[in-house]
Amino acid sequence: MNLKFKNKKITGILTILPEKEVKFEDEIENYDFTRRQSMKLKLVMGFNKRRVVKKGTTVSDLCIFGLNYLFDKNLLQKDDIDALILVTESPDYFMPATSHVIHGMLDLKKDIYLDDITQGCSGYSFGLNKAFMLLEQEEIKKVVVLNADIMSTKVSKHDRSSAPLTGDGAAITIVENDDAGNSIYGAVKADGQGVDALIIPAGAFKLPSSNETAKLEKDKAGNLKALDHISMKGDDVFNFVQREVPPMIDTLLEKAGKSKDDVDYFMFHQPNKFMVKQLANAMGVSDEKMPNNLVENFGNSASVTVPALISFNLGDKLKNESFLICMAGFGNGLSWSSLLMDIGNLNFCKIIEYK
Incomplete structure (x- = not known):
């Protein structure tokens, strides 16, 4: 769907990373x-180091810490938030929605739109798309999009395919109206036939956690997991990524009347270094325009990787400059999504540590 x-515009991006760092050699x-x-x-693959939460830390903790940082720095006012969207696959509870937990802990106004979106690696674009739709409403002037996940808590420490890559984190993106803004082009796609390609089989209502679901068993690749x-x-x-993402980007650019040369940066989800490099090669895009340096420094934090990648590679540049950026995410569901938009002259774009 195009x-x-x-x-519409993004006016700020804040990435929150846990202070605990785990090195590949240590595990x-x-x-x-x-x-x-x-x-x-x-x-x-880009195994090196990753950021993970300490035991007991939740998604709401990361988000509240980041929002309080913005409140304390006068970068965001509580009463200005008309909608709060949380994109996560690791909520605090089955019920209530974690956005309501965050709302209550921060004592935000009652005249507000709250929403939890269950999306993983493609979730940054999903959250922004929802924010853009909400801004079509007359009474909604500012939307806060939260992306947060703590999937390190759901990975077997003996799974070499996932454990060395999986990190945790959160991101806060402020989205507002802009009367002088350029058009934004997006795409969202799904293939539910591939749900078992990336899945946590147990823990919800289909297969509740039990002593049986917690038993470690060795898979065909020699990984021990439950x-x-x-x-x-x-x-x-x-x-799936190599097959579906390049044509999605080609169509996106065609709809926008742009070429790959017109795009300043391709900020794509970071599952691992190898996959991003192969995707760049398939698309004919240089490493300079499609950075692949996030996993080796912080790990794969699902939908947080795109805003984290932007903060890590562009940071202060986006406070004074503007770039045409193509963003894309892809992963479980199966789902894949993208956005093409100008991002720049932000009020803030940085990474902070959760302590």
Whole structure:
């Protein structure tokens, strides 16, 4: 599905990362691999270090910490928030919605739109698309989009395909109307036939957690994990991304009347370094225009990777400059989405640590 919006803008991006850092070498003995094999994987996949939450830290904790930072710095006023959207796959509770938890803890106004969106790696574009739609309403002037996940808590420490990559974090994006804004082009796509390619089989109502679902078993690749952990068919996910994302971007650019040369940066979800590099090669885009340096520094934090990538690579530049940026996410569902828009002259764009 192709989307188009006018007169909307991003005015700030804040990324919140846990202060706890885990290095790949510190966990290398967990994997059923020789050290030489593991170090080769580190080079190819971008294994290095990742940020993970301490036990007991929740998505709401990360978001509240970041919002309070913005309130304290006078970068955001509580009463100006007309809508609060949270994109997460690791909510505090089954019920109530975590956006309501955040609303209550911060004592925000009652005349407000709250929403939780259950999306993973494609979720940044989904959240922004919802924000743009809400801004069509006369009484909504400012939308706060929260992306947050703590998926490190759902990965087996013996799963070398996921554990060395999975990080945690949150991001806050402020979205407002802009009478002089350029058009924004987007796309959202889904294929529910591929739901088992990336899934946590147990823990919800379909298969509640139990002693049986917690048992570790070795898969065909030699990874020890339980039904309560993330399960990924790596080849299926890789092939899906290489097959579906390039044509989505080609169509997006065609709708916008732009070429790849017109785009300043391609800020794509960061599952691992290898996949991003292969995607860049397939699209004929240089590493300079499609950065792939997030996982090796912070890990894969699902929908947080896109705003984190922007903050990490552009940061203060976006306070005084503007760039045409193509964003894309892809992952479980299966789902894939993208946005093409001008981003710049922001009030803030930075990374802070949750302590």
